[in-house]
Amino acid sequence: MMEAFTKFFNLTEEEKKYYTKTNLYEPVCHGTSSNLMGMDVRFWRDFLRVVVHPVFHYPDKPRDFRAISDEYAHKTREIYNELLRAIWESLDLDVSFMEESLELKSSRQTLVTNLYPPCPQPELALGLPPHSDPCLVTLLMQNKGFNGLQVLHNGKWIVIQLVPRSLLYLTGDIIEIISNGRYKSIVHRAMVSSESTRISVATQVTPPIENVTFAPAPKLLERSDCSTIFRGITFKELLALKYQHKSMNSIMDFIKV
Numbered sequence: 089m090m091e092a093f094t095k096f097f098n099l100t101e102e103e104k105k106y107y108t109k110t111n112l113y114e115p116v117c118h119g120t121s122s123n124l125m126g127m128d129v130r131f132w133r134d135f136l137r138v139v140v141h142p143v144f145h146y147p148d149k150p151r152d153f154r155a156i157s158d159e160y161a162h163k164t165r166e167i168y169n170e171l172l173r174a175i176w177e178s179l180d181l182d183v184s185f186m187e188e189s190l191e192l193k194s195s196r197q198t199l200v201t202n203l204y205p206p207c208p209q210p211e212l213a214l215g216l217p218p219h220s221d222p223c224l225v226t227l228l229m230q231n232k233g234f235n236g237l238q239v240l241h242n243g244k245w246i247v248i249q250l251v252p253r254s255l256l257y258l259t260g261d262i263i264e265i266i267s268n269g270r271y272k273s274i275v276h277r278a279m280v281s282s283e284s285t286r287i288s289v290a291t292q293v294t295p296p297i298e299n300v301t302f303a304p305a306p307k308l309l310e311r312s313d314c315s316t317i318f319r320g321i322t323f324k325e326l327l328a329l330k331y332q333h334k335s336m337n338s339i340m341d342f343i344k345v
Contacts, residue, residue, distance in 0.1 A: 089160040089289055090231055093201040095150040096136055097287075107136070107147055115145035121216070130213040132280045134203040141165065141197035157199060164255075164291040165197060168225050171257060179267055181305055189305070190224060190266075191295045200290045204236060207280040215278030215286070218337040222326050223260035224293045230256075233286035240275040240337065261326060262295065264340060268304035269317045275337045295323045318343045 096104070096118075107118040116138050121131035139145050140161035146154040169192070176186045187193060204215040215236060230237070230250065237248040237256075248256065264273040278288070295302065303320035321329075321343055329339045 089156055090229065090287060092150060092153045092156045093136065093203075093289060094287065096147060096153065096201075097134060097203050099149055103149055112137070115139040115143070116147050118147075131215070131217070132204060132207045132210075132213040133215045133278070134205075136201050138199045139196060140199055142194060161197060161199065161291070164227050167255065168227055168291070168293055171225065175259075175263065175267070175271065179270060179305065179308060181307055191300050192293075194296050195224070196294045196296070198292050198294070200292060202278065202286075202288050202290075204233075204278060204280050204286040204288075206282055206285060208282060210280045210282050213280050215280045218275055218277040220273040220275045220338045220340075221258060221260040221292060222262070222294070222323070222330050224262050224295070225260055226258040226293075227291040228256040228258060228288055229254075229290075230286060230288040234281045234284040236279045236281065236286045237288070238277050238279060240277075245277070260292075261338075261340065262302050262323075265302050265318045265321065265343065266305055268308050268314065270308075273338065273340065297322075297324045297327075316345055319345050 104118050107116050109117045118136045121133045173183050176183050207213050235247050235250050238245040258274045259271045261273045263271050301320040333339050
């Protein structure tokens with residue numbers, strides 16, 4: 089999968105231009121980061137975003153991208169379903185209702201790869217600004233570049249050490265809401281290097297954009313020691329909050345009751 093994405097980024101600018109979209113919700117979208125935070129900070133990355141479920145999409149080039157991404161999407165879907173079941177069980181919730189509760193059959197699975205090339209002034213740039221993911225979960229794979237991923241823990245940025253042949257699992261905003269704060273969405277950022285190229289491939293799972301309201305699981309709230317932390321919210325509303333407060337690391341405080 090990593091090689092297939094690398095081949096895409098090695099295409100000519102004319103070949104990649106076909107997938108460069110102004111609408112970031114196109115099923116296949118290539119682009120370069122702009123100043124997302126509205127601040128005097130430069131962003132240093134190229135990206136390709138491909139929706140692979142419930143409808144499978146792919147770029148026509150490179151030629152082997154379709155077969156590789158189809159298999160990778162199926163395999164990672166098996167992994168995140170298993171991990172979601174583990175979270176469900178840890179919360180003492182009925183696993184048999186998990187798919188229905190999380191709308192997994194109609195959920196949107198997206199492959200997002202970020203290319204962070206060497207930056208001549210890394211102290212003046214970011215790969216991605218601090219943020220949490222507005223999704224259920226993210227599975228992250230990265231190449232043998234440098235340790236550019238950092239997570240915010242107890243007010244400090246912690247460098248995530250690269251583990252070869254591994255997938256990093258990040259919980260998203262929706263899991264924090266459903267678990268009523270038992271699980272936290274992970275605030276993270278991507279740094280850049282003056283010497284190394286870093287490529288990350290993220291597999292993200294998001295619910296249908298409308299008609300489904302996510303709220304703390306009712307069974308959790310039945311317990312005497314548990315009070316409601318978050319109000320219900322649709323995925324569309326969550327995205328609107330993210331855009332409205334895009335300069336903030338996390339928008340979870342705006343969802344609290």
